[in-house]
Amino acid sequence: MARFDSRDETSILLEDSADEFLSHRFDPQRLRAQYQARSGYDRTFWAELAGQGWLALRLPEAMGGSELGIEHVAVLAHALGRHAAPDPFVACAVMPAVLATAAGSADTSSWRRIAAGQVTGKAVSTVAWQEGPFALDVGLPTTRAQRRQEGGFLLSGCKCQVVAGDWADILLVSASLDGEAALFAVQRTAPGVHVEGRLTSDGGTIATIEFRDLELPPDALLASGAPCLASLQQAVDEAMLATAAQLLGLADRAFEITLEYLRTRVQFGHPIGSFQALQHMAVDVRIGLALAAAACGAAVRLQSGQPGSTAARAAVAAAKARTSDTALLAGRFGVQAHGAIGFAAEADIGCYLKSAIRLAAWLGNGTQQRLRVARITDAKAEHLKDGA
Numbered sequence: 001m002a003r004f005d006s007r008d009e010t011s012i013l014l015e016d017s018a019d020e021f022l023s024h025r026f027d028p029q030r031l032r033a034q035y036q037a038r039s040g041y042d043r044t045f046w047a048e049l050a051g052q053g054w055l056a057l058r059l060p061e062a063m064g065g066s067e068l069g070i071e072h073v074a075v076l077a078h079a080l081g082r083h084a085a086p087d088p089f090v091a092c093a094v095m096p097a098v099l100a101t102a103a104g105s106a107d108t109s110s111w112r113r114i115a116a117g118q119v120t121g122k123a124v125s126t127v128a129w130q131e132g133p134f135a136l137d138v139g140l141p142t143t144r145a146q147r148r149q150e151g152g153f154l155l156s157g158c159k160c161q162v163v164a165g166d167w168a169d170i171l172l173v174s175a176s177l178d179g180e181a182a183l184f185a186v187q188r189t190a191p192g193v194h195v196e197g198r199l200t201s202d203g204g205t206i207a208t209i210e211f212r213d214l215e216l217p218p219d220a221l222l223a224s225g226a227p228c229l230a231s232l233q234q235a236v237d238e239a240m241l242a243t244a245a246q247l248l249g250l251a252d253r254a255f256e257i258t259l260e261y262l263r264t265r266v267q268f269g270h271p272i273g274s275f276q277a278l279q280h281m282a283v284d285v286r287i288g289l290a291l292a293a294a295a296c297g298a299a300v301r302l303q304s305g306q307p308g309s310t311a312a313r314a315a316v317a318a319a320k321a322r323t324s325d326t327a328l329l330a331g332r333f334g335v336q337a338h339g340a341i342g343f344a345a346e347a348d349i350g351c352y353l354k355s356a357i358r359l360a361a362w363l364g365n366g367t368q369q370r371l372r373v374a375r376i377t378d379a380k381a382e383h384l385k386d387g388a
Helices: 009-025 028-036 043-051 070-082 089-105 108-120 226-264 276-305 310-343 348-361 366-387
Strands: 125-128 144-147 153-163 170-177 180-187 193-199 205-216 221-224
Touching (some): 043 108, 070 276, 089 170, 125 153, 170 221, 180 226, 310 366
Antiparallel strands (some): 144 153, 153 205, 180 221, 193 205
């Protein structure tokens, strides 16, 4: 199994409990929901994740969470990846929890209500921050909020690529307010919110959401100013890293499934795993897994110790690039090794490839992330040059 190279006692216990729970409670038939054009999300299973305390893993203790670090989030994301679970753990548990750290600059009672729903699993929150299909870094939003004379705010704009945007109860929406970044809590069913959801390849959903002169009460404002922008960027960075860990788990299990098939499928009187061509392809995947695990481990250490630093952001982008490519490689090799059955709904390997396709694309594929590494490191070089 491809694991991170440094784990503490909490990580080991979390990994063991996650493997035990998911092996018994996750229904693999949910992976086939997309074949019937249905979402694979399950509110009952989401509540069970909450019952394990996993949705509150990253939440502050003052809000009922465990306040564990990104290294523990990565362990759980890896476990979910090994089961190709379509549940939006990263988008609807990790990102809102990271944003909750901005609560000190706004009305904390609003955050406490959101956190309470997350702790119990009774209310799902998702973050609506992207305003273009290729937006990977946080900037001043074009979605705008205006103060109303009678109190409250008026919100107008459009967000895209919102994971589970048609399934969540609460939308955490970034917007410009008085020339600064701000974050608002919006009920998905509120008048003036128009949601267009689409099914993804793995049974998840993404949505385009339009806000048309949406009236919001004063307590809808969760955070504003520079701390808000910094928290948004940290949430995106941690989401990229957690997704990288999920992709690593996905690739790891896909490769195991393929190796099992290579050992048992007999052709011309021999297991097909004895064929040299397939052995060479398997070696490529094995090397990719080792490199992806090393990249994730390095990114976890830097993000944990130096969050927001140039080194950490570059490492996170590199990890997302490496794991995206490796998961796609493992999935494609698996389907190819299985032959025609690999495309059938009965075969798990096809579901793993579908999940890899979606997760590799979300928050930037391998090519996009390598370009981000270049931009991040070039910006640091220019800064050092100017300061010389």
